[in-house]
Amino acid sequence: MGMEVENTNKKMQDLNEDDEKEKEYSDKELAQTLREVLKSVSLLGSEFENCTEHYSMLVQVFSKHTHINPEDEAALLVVSSRALSRAVSCIDVDHHDSLLFSIFGMSMWNYGVHVMDALIDLIKSLAASSGNYLILIRCLNMLVRNFKPPRSFLPLFSQPRGIAKKEQVLDRVHTALKDIAELRPLSLLWLNGIVVDSMPRMSFKNDTLNKIKVDLHLSEIYVENMLKLERGVLGRYVGKEILLAVVSRLVDLDVEIEWDEILQDDPSKGIFDMEIEDIDEAADYDDHGEEFPKAGFGLQKLGADVFAERLDSLMVLTCEHIKARADEGHLIEVFETLLQSFEDPILKTHKSKFAQFVIFYACSLDPEKCGVRFAVMLADTFVCGGVSPTTRMSVVAYLASYLSRARFLPSSLVASMLKRLVDWCYEYICKVQDIEERNIDPHVHRVFYSGCQAVMYVLCYWMRMMVDVPHLKSLLLDMPLEPIFRNFLDPLKVCLPSIVTEFLRQAKAARLFTVSENFFFNDLLESDLSKIYGGIERLDTFFPFDPCLLKNCDRIIGPHFLYWSMVKKTYDGDDGSCDEDVNEGERFIDGNSESFYDGEKNLDELDLELELEVFENSMHSNMSITPRRPLKHMMPARIRPSTSPEL
Incomplete structure (x- = not known):
């Protein structure tokens, strides 16, 4: 076993030597090398996970601890992701937790399209090849978590490049969820709960106004993705619970608006x-x-209220979604869910002010x-x-x-x-x-x-x-x-x-x-x-x-x-x-x-x-x-x- 580890370390060292050695590896060869690195950790045991030098180097690639310039970092991520996609059969949840933790902790909002594509392929390979459902669930969690951008991206959404970035990320995320569902139909058993449970929490006690605005904006983007998922091909499997959760969020914001406002x-x-x-x-x-x-x-007062502004946006988003579903011939199914949401939570909310208008609008259609x-x-x-x-x-x-x-x-x-x-x-x-x-x-x-x-x-x-x-x-x-x-x-x-x-x-x-x-x-x-x-x-x-x-x-x-x-x-x-x-x-x-x-x-x-x-x-x-x-x-x-x- 010691000889095998030594040979693997040597190959990884060759991969990182200067260009003057002119040693090139094909994707196939790189994937084979990574398999050996992963196997070496499995042979040594999880307690030696961080003691294997080249495995640690691999983990650093996905945890952004390489300390190299952005262009080289992006190229390294693309190469490593593609190679690792061909070696996923050797990844074990018990022995490679640090590597999985780094991969699943990545935000695609931080990278360009080439890195995003390579990461999406890696996530889909992990979800499809592993017989361990824990890895599959972690793949779904990682994708759903990317429904929400980092806080630093929010100011960019008022600019064309920010809008373009949003489309690039979210289109890939939703496509990946659909592909995983096709490859692993059982993923639908968990997807619904993951999407609902990952909704941003509504707790604004002792928060500053600026933080409340940011949290509400992130919540709106997340709801937008929930409705996109409900309208897509997966909607027939997860749509009902998602729409119920969206209406509940409308009620949550509704109750935050005081009558005297x-x-x-x-x-x-x-x-x-x-x-x-x-x-x-x-x-x-x-x-x-x-x-x-x-x-x-009264709009002069409501317009100054951050909850009213965000609720207004979400109400419009929801009504537009209902109209789109009606145009597609699915209004009756959506209405049945809205009727259930009316009974709980709308009707059970003391004097709901605005959330009930989503069912009013559905009735008008x-x-x-x-x-x-x-x-x-x-x-x-x-x-x-x-x-x-x-x-x-x-x-x-x-x-x-x-x-x-x-x-x-x-x-x-x-x-x-x-x-x-x-x-x-x-x-x-x-x-x-x-x-x-x-x-x-x-x-x-x-x-x-x-x-x-x-x-x-x-x-x-x-x-x-x-x-x-x-x-x-x-x-x-x-x-x-x-x-x-x-x-x-x-x-x-x-x-x-x-x-x-x-x-x-x-x-x-x-x-x-x-x-x-x-x-x-x-x-x-x-x-x-x-x-x-x-x-x-x-x-x-x-x-x-x-x-x-x-x-x-x-x-x-x-x-x-x-x-x-x-x-x-x-x-x-x-x-x-x-x-x-x-x-x-x-x-x-x-x-x-x-x-x-x-x-x-x-x-x-x-x-x-x-x-x-x-x-x-x-x-x-x-x-x-x-x-x-x-x-x-x-x-x-x-x-x-x-x-x-x-x-």
Whole structure:
């Protein structure tokens, strides 16, 4: 054994002698020499690993401890990597740990394309040839770790050379992951967990602002690579967990944004007449050239918040990814994952501010399937129960806000969902009336009050359209609204005063039922019953699809979003009615009607109970605040100061 080691040392010494010896080695000969070096360490044992001179020299090549000029170092790395790729069968995890540690600790961001290519080939050879799964896992870890550049590279990403470098590295990393998966299919068992577990951690306690900015930027680059992986050929194997992790990251950033950083509420404003200054007066247009409102309110404050800026970027990145997946015909699969992410973590996050808009956007891309599915899921959760009262209150707030704000939903679906809410509220009243001891503690009946408030909120947006469509007007008049709102539980004195006031104002103009002047009250006054109903969490003030305050994300959401100033109210005009009937598939916008579906997509004028059944059957068969009035936009549903969330 000593003779073999001595011969190997001599060959390695020959490799490092000056050029004047004119001794050249072919790749094959160099690979053979490296095999002998590796075998010599294996024969001596791991405890002699660092005592073998030429093995130590090999380790130094990959650990950047050669102390030679960069050009020679790059050439040495290329030669050594190519030769070692042909000798990987001799690498043993037990005896060559220092060499593997040096290789797997390398960052491809530090090298040119030739070194990167040689390193990628070496990593793929290690992953494919070794029967030891520990080496395979370390190969995957090394590649995934290169999703994230060194901190020193971040300033370069604003320059063309930095962008080019990013593409060079990441294209090679993703190609290598795909190649390894083809060579070793079992690698997919670990890849998913490695990608999710390697996400940059979200912990900013005691960090400086500059460090927070850098960490958030690195996190965004990592998420970008996660979405690229989800969209690639490996997405069918790892996409679900990756997308769930991305949404969780959106929620993590969402909760870092404090409510008082969004806006300062004016005590003189009610929920339907809040006005916030818009910083962008330029009009935006949708794909059809139609102007739509901007919701740039509060952006001066949000723009200064580092978490809001980064969340805005990630939201845009995620929405663009969803759109790309939809264009490729994979929206349904993506939506199923988003629906799961909505249930956890979005719904479980107290008053999530922005993350929920990713599912709103997905619904807008396919209203007939995704849009209906989301509404039905929310309604089922509230009506059927089986979850905590707090969850039901949150769910119905999502449903009311979604039905009111989603510009893409057909009126027939909204009417169906509204009827389910009204029927549930009426059944609740009938049940409690049979109880001898009538408990009027608002906290006890908080789910009922949340349902009543949802009904009023939706009707504030939809009442005018429903009373002007004969089919829907008949349905509206048949709803037992008066028994629901006039009973011993007295929801009109418990729900948010501003919503009650707007609802009664429109109900009176529409002549839904007799509304006396005594039912109107100052919307700044909040009764003790109302405060008890909302409780500590004040979910009664939560309208999750209020206009998005993230500037760039709002540009994506805006064309699909309904603003309060766009809604025609029953009291607008002489008598609160319209002389012309409109199709059921149309919704009043600023005095005009906007069709949500073209002639081929409009739903038939069926009985609404049958329509809901059609919606659900179709679903199962296809799928296993706003700016100031001078700028033409007003925001209705934003938190009033007296009911603002606890900080």
